[in-house]
Amino acid sequence: MIISVEGLDGVGKSSLVTKLSQTMQIPVIEKPIKFLLELTPRQSENIKEKIYGKYSADIQAMYYLLGYLSALEDGEKKDYIFDRGFLSTYYFSCCEENAKLFDFFANEYGFPEVTILLYATKDTRVKRIQSRNKKDKDLNKSRIYMDDYEKFFDAIQRYNIPHIAINTEHITQEETCDLVLNILNLWRQGEEYKDFVLNTYRIDKLSQNGKISYLEQKEILKNAFRNPEKAVERVKK
Numbered sequence: 001m002i003i004s005v006e007g008l009d010g011v012g013k014s015s016l017v018t019k020l021s022q023t024m025q026i027p028v029i030e031k032p033i034k035f036l037l038e039l040t041p042r043q044s045e046n047i048k049e050k051i052y053g054k055y056s057a058d059i060q061a062m063y064y065l066l067g068y069l070s071a072l073e074d075g076e077k078k079d080y081i082f083d084r085g086f087l088s089t090y091y092f093s094c095c096e097e098n099a100k101l102f103d104f105f106a107n108e109y110g111f112p113e114v115t116i117l118l119y120a121t122k123d124t125r126v127k128r129i130q131s132r133n134k135k136d137k138d139l140n141k142s143r144i145y146m147d148d149y150e151k152f153f154d155a156i157q158r159y160n161i162p163h164i165a166i167n168t169e170h171i172t173q174e175e176t177c178d179l180v181l182n183i184l185n186l187w188r189q190g191e192e193y194k195d196f197v198l199n200t201y202r203i204d205k206l207s208q209n210g211k212i213s214y215l216e217q218k219e220i221l222k223n224a225f226r227n228p229e230k231a232v233e234r235v236k237k
Contacts, residue, residue: 001026001079001113001114001188002071002072002075002079002080002081002082002112002113003020003026003080003081003082003112003113003114003115003116003184004081004082004084004085004086004087004111004112004114004115004116005017005020005081005082005083005084005115005116005118006084006085006087006088006115006116006117006118006152007117007118007119007120007152008120008125008144008147008149009125009129009138009141009144009147010120010124010125010126010128010129010138010144011118011119011120011125011128011168012118012120012128012168012173012176013083013084013118014083015173015176015177016116016118016173016176016177016180017030017081017083019177019181020081020177020180020181020184021081023181024079024081024181024184026079026080026081027078027079027080027081028080028081028082028083029071029074029080029081029082029083030083030084031044031067031083031084032064032067032068032070032071032082032084032085033063033064033066033067033068033070034067035067035070035071036066036067036070036071037067047063051063056097056098057093057095057097057098058097058098058101060093060098061089061093061094061098061101061102062101064089064092064093065089065101065102065105068085068086068089068105069105069109071085072109072110072112075112082112085111085112085115086105086106086111086112086115086155086161087115087117087152087155087156087161090102090151090152090155091151091152091155094151094155106158106159111159111161111162113162114162114163114164114184114187115156115161115162115163115164116163116164116166116180117149117152117156117163117164117165117166117203118166118168118176119149119165119166119167119168119169119206120167120168120169121169122144122145122146122147122148124168124169125144126139126144126145129144152203153203156203157203162198163198163201163202163203164180164183164187164197164198164201165201165202165203165205165206165209166179166180166201166209167206167207167209167210169210170210170213171213171214172214175214178214178218179214179217179218179221182218182221183197183201183221186221186224186225189225193224193225196224200220200224
């Protein structure tokens with residue numbers, strides 16, 4: 001099983017990836033191109049500066065897509081959790097100039113079994129970063145105050161990516177981790193349960209799900225475990 005965890009800075013990706021890895025006993029591939037080339041943070045930053053400073057959008061995209069493709073092939077041999085995968089590569093690197101390259105990769109190589117997209121508003125994400133460290137270097141990035149999720153949504157819809165979109169706006173990191181573990185446990189029970197999860201946690205239900213408390217969501221999942229067909233019909237209505 002390959003699970004990709006996606007989302008913007010401050011949304012709680014790292015906490016979720018760590019918890020999933022520890023609980024499910026699945027190793028993590030953090031930023032696949034760094035994993036493939038065994039790069040140190042400094043080496044990775046130097047290559048990034050060179051690629052974005054001297055080369056075309058095609059080369060920029062191919063660099064990160066190479067890492068993504070290698071991770072997919074590694075995932076054929078054993079289970080992995082990706083800390084950022086295709087969605088993040090699309091978000092940060094796709095543009096009009098290289099969109100056909102992403103189309104080719106998507107159609108030719110596909111996606112992880114499931115992509116988990118964590119969502120929170122800009123203000124919430126900034127507050128979370130500040131709460132963990134008021135001097136966090138991420139707070140110096142101008143994009144942290146401008147980023148939104150539209151490009152993530154565009155990729156999911158464009159390529160019909162199997163996904164679980166979690167609205168973390170009003171739930172804690174611990175609750176998010178527990179909720180995702182419950183969802184994945186349901187997912188692994190079979191196709192009926194996958195249908196329920198895919199229908200319940202679509203990106204177009206992020207706002208609706210954000211109004212449902214953590215405890216209410218756990219109860220919904222518990223009921224779905226008992227009767228998936230009935231749960232799916234209720235969700236579709």
